[in-house]
Amino acid sequence: MKFSLPKGTRDILPSKIGQWKEVCEKASALAARYGFSEIITPEFEDTALFERGVGKGTDIVTKEMYTFSRSPKESYTLKPEGTAPVIRAYIQNGMGSLPQPVKLFYITSCYRAENPQKGRQRQFHQFGAEVIGAASPAADCEVISLADTFLKMMDVGEYELNINSVGCPECRREYYALLLSFLEERKDRLCEDCVSRMDLNPMRVFDCKNETCQAALAGAPLMIDHLCEKCAEHFEGVKEALDASGIRYVVNPKIVRGLDYYTNTAFEFIPVGEGTAQSTLCAGGRYDGLCELLGGESTPGVGFGLGLERLLLSVGEGEAESPCCDLFVAPLGKEALYKALSIKQQLINAGFSVQTDMMSRSLKAQMKYADKIGAAKVLMIGEDEMAKGVGTLRDMKTKEQFPVPLDDIAALAGAIKAEE
Ligand code: ATP
Numbered sequence: 001m002k003f004s005l006p007k008g009t010r011d012i013l014p015s016k017i018g019q020w021k022e023v024c025e026k027a028s029a030l031a032a033r034y035g036f037s038e039i040i041t042p043e044f045e046d047t048a049l050f051e052r053g054v055g056k057g058t059d060i061v062t063k064e065m066y067t068f069s070r071s072p073k074e075s076y077t078l079k080p081e082g083t084a085p086v087i088r089a090y091i092q093n094g095m096g097s098l099p100q101p102v103k104l105f106y107i108t109s110c111y112r113a114e115n116p117q118k119g120r121q122r123q124f125h126q127f128g129a130e131v132i133g134a135a136s137p138a139a140d141c142e143v144i145s146l147a148d149t150f151l152k153m154m155d156v157g158e159y160e161l162n163i164n165s166v167g168c169p170e171c172r173r174e175y176y177a178l179l180l181s182f183l184e185e186r187k188d189r190l191c192e193d194c195v196s197r198m199d200l201n202p203m204r205v206f207d208c209k210n211e212t213c214q215a216a217l218a219g220a221p222l223m224i225d226h227l228c229e230k231c232a233e234h235f236e237g238v239k240e241a242l243d244a245s246g247i248r249y250v251v252n253p254k255i256v257r258g259l260d261y262y263t264n265t266a267f268e269f270i271p272v273g274e275g276t277a278q279s280t281l282c283a284g285g286r287y288d289g290l291c292e293l294l295g296g297e298s299t300p301g302v303g304f305g306l307g308l309e310r311l312l313l314s315v316g317e318g319e320a321e322s323p324c325c326d327l328f329v330a331p332l333g334k335e336a337l338y339k340a341l342s343i344k345q346q347l348i349n350a351g352f353s354v355q356t357d358m359m360s361r362s363l364k365a366q367m368k369y370a371d372k373i374g375a376a377k378v379l380m381i382g383e384d385e386m387a388k389g390v391g392t393l394r395d396m397k398t399k400e401q402f403p404v405p406l407d408d409i410a411a412l413a414g415a416i417k418a419e420e
């Protein structure tokens, strides 16, 4: 029987690993420059954390979670997103008593049982960042700025930052009444999902990917026109902070995000000219109610999640990287092989990258192989060399050869270094 990887997952093969690591390292280094500390949370959490923290009416909770249990008393879910676990960790570890705000970033796998397509996987990765404990628009600007700088640094091409405000529970109450009566009149033109959204979180109809629903929403009342004074002021503050930071944005009143816990700011970074549902590179927003909802003290927060696979689709192919090899030791015969293994081990311990034959190849075939893997030098140990205790060191670039004592590791190390 032949096995294939599960639908919606992928291998990161050696030819792609260099690019993958570079993206992760750049994200970490940039987040650190902004003063964010890294956090790693488990791959799975109590199912209830996501039901509460993401919201029972969301696509994630209703359709996309990988949930498992090994006894009737427990139910766990592979993390579909990174914010709820980070807030759980913030509360559980008493991070509320640290100097505020607490700025955390993560690079994590996320798991969602979705229909796999280009840019949409069942296991994918997010670079995410959260500012917890700051209510000011400067905090919204901080996370947006981090995501924006990262996307620019990665050369993703043209994109647009869309921002909106989804208000607070106060201003939403009045607005929902207006929106619901609008939706009620057009109920027959809405998809099943949207009809059920009407009961749970009506604003989320704007997030529907169905074109008929989008058409039915033309002329719908918009949250942004019904913000309470405090929310309107916050939204103005965010725009001013972005202006002051030189970050370009457009206000898009239909950005509502798929998660239930957002308050005030919601934003998305969308590539220009693609228009597909799979193209949003990064999305986030403010979630002032989340901490309390998860059993902590009322604490404001704002953050984003940026899909690394989608980012790489926009960046294109990176260059394949092969591991370096300072020295390939090419022995002939069993005795020489043991000598080679001893030399290899000592040079590895001394910090060099060294390989030797594992295929019982002829000297000629070993030279060919050493050339293919890009070894800088080859130490040949044939019968003669073993007898004399002196190997032949070949520089693969200049093709020069010279004798080196086999029992003097310091001299060997010097010879490898000297020619570099
Ligand atoms: P979409 O509307 O595309 O389903 P979403 O609202 O579910 O996105 P978020 O939960 O906000 O997305 O996740 C943030 C980012 O994570 C997205 O902008 C995207 O880059 C990435 N992402 C989300 N789901 C997937 C997936 N299934 N495969 C790959 N990347 C994803």
Ligand code: MG
Pocket (backbone or CB within 6 Å): 059, 258
């Ligand atoms: Mg989704």
